[in-house]
Amino acid sequence: MSRAIASNALTIFVILLLAVAGAIAWAKSSWTSEGPLTQAICVEVPPGSSMLRVSNNLAEQGAVASASLFRMGANYTERSGLLKAGSFLIEPGASMEQIAMAVTESGRSTCGTEINFRIGVLEADMIVRELDPETQRYEEVADFIPGAEGVETPAEYTEAANATGTRFRVTVAEGATSWQVIDALKRADFLGGESGDVPPEGSLAPYSYEVQPGTDRGELVASMQARQATILEELWQERVDGLPLETPEEAMILASIIEKETGVPEERRQVASVFVNRLERGMRLQTDPTVIYGITEGEGALGRGLRRSELDRATPYNTYVIEGLPPTPIANPGRESIAAALDPASTDYVFFVADGTGGHAFAETLAEHNENVARWRQVEAERTAN
Known part of the structure; x- marks a missing residue:
């Protein structure tokens, strides 16, 4: 009798063990296999969000088949406490593992709204644009010149600047002067601190700098200078003889x-x-x-x-x-x-002059240059006549 009981218990234990092993294998497969999402979406993770809230949101948008299984996987991989606030692009067919990585790793928003303060050689404008998850293209929402006479701040900008997950950039165009950069930074209301004195001409690297709301202007300028110094040092070492x-x-x-x-x-x-x-x-x-x-x-x-x-x-x-x-x-x-x-x-x-197409005509001799100048003047005259 006792042998029969022991045999039945062992059988039940083996069945349970196999069931658990099967459930674990199924869970692992579900965690890494292609997900149900058919179109790309943006997932918003507000500051202070819990994995419960995020997983339910993902399930509601059809990104995961099971909110509870997503939470279990996040707990098992120790990602539950690593949530980052922002707006994250989730591609069609993304696995639960890929989604968990997207919302817990870099913390850098990959979709949603972007505000870009562009400092050019003639003016500085603020552009607001949103990424369409389906087309993967940005669509312009607003474009204005901050501080310009008669220009009101668009409501779209104010809304975007106060929204969770909005990315901010300051883009310095090639050829802008140091005075233009410093003067423009004063009008970027999402920055903080003082920009300081105008730095030496040529010391600021044209680039698109990703910043956070409240980034100190002086620190941003220092970053521009450090980047330019690095570029110059690198290229100077590679100069031709x-x-x-x-x-x-x-x-x-x-x-x-x-x-x-x-x-x-x-x-x-x-x-x-x-x-x-x-x-x-x-x-x-x-x-x-x-x-x-x-x-x-x-x-x-x-x-x-x-x-x-x-x-x-x-x-x-x-x-x-x-x-x-x-x-x-x-x-x-x-x-x-x-x-x-x-x-x-x-x-x-040793000579060059505009050629009428946006480029230049180059010459080795003064005679060739004079011919190029004559052609350019003819182009100018024709444009004026029209």
């Missing part, structure tokens, strides 16, 4: 001129070759952007053409008058312009 540049500072001055002279990326190294050739031959650089900087001191655009008297007047930045480089950069150049200054194209060009 024989350049007429004695210091990294001179390379930055030349890079800033290249930045202001062309908006065509493919032309940077050619433009660099013109100025390098001129420096090597003892020719004056004769570039308008330096003259303009001498007039404006980097505080905004000139807003008109240069006068003959301004081209003739001797100033430290008038490269029609002075020999060699001006004393400082005339803007904050991007990485590619710095690279062009330190690795120019191998050409014999």
Whole structure:
């Protein structure tokens, strides 16, 4: 009798053990297998959220088949206490494991609303846009110039700035001056602290900086300076031999001129070759952007053409008058312009002029240059006539 009881108990134990093993295997498979989601969604995780709240939200949106199983998996993988506030993109078919990683790892929002304060060479504007999870494309919600006369702050901006998960960026365009950057940062109301004095021209790296609400302006400026210093140091070490540049500072001055002279990326190294050739031959650089900087001191655009008297007047930045480089950069150049200054194209060009298409026509001789100038003047005349 006792043997029969023991045998039955053992049988039941084995069955239970197999059932548990099967349940564990099923749970593991469910945790890592493709999920039920058919279209991408954004999942909002407000500050202070619990895994219970998040799992129920995921189940309601059809991202997971079982909220309780998702919580069990999160507990088993020790992710329940790692929730990050933000807005996270969940791709179609994402497994519960992938979803858990998305809401607990980086803490960086991957979808939802983005506010980007763009500091350009003419103006600084605030753009609000939202990511459409289905198309994976951003759609513009609002675009305005903060602090501009007669411009009211859109309600869409205020709503987005106060919403959970909104990402904030400050984007500095290539060619913006240090004064323009500092002046613009004062109008970014989602930043905190003081930006401090205007840093040396050329010392701020054009880049798109992700920030948090309340980020200190001074710390952000320091980050821009550190990034630019790193770029210059790296590219200076990789410079080609024989350049007429004695210091990294001179390379930055030349890079800033290249930045202001062309908006065509493919032309940077050619433009660099013109100025390098001129420096090597003892020719004056004769570039308008330096003259303009001498007039404006980097505080905004000139807003008109240069006068003959301004081209003739001797100033430290008038490269029609002075020999060699001006004393400082005339803007904050991007990485590619710095690279062009330190690795120019191998050409014999010493002249260039606009060609009417947004680019430039280059020439080795004055005769060729005069022909290019004549063609450009014809293009200008035709445009004026139309």
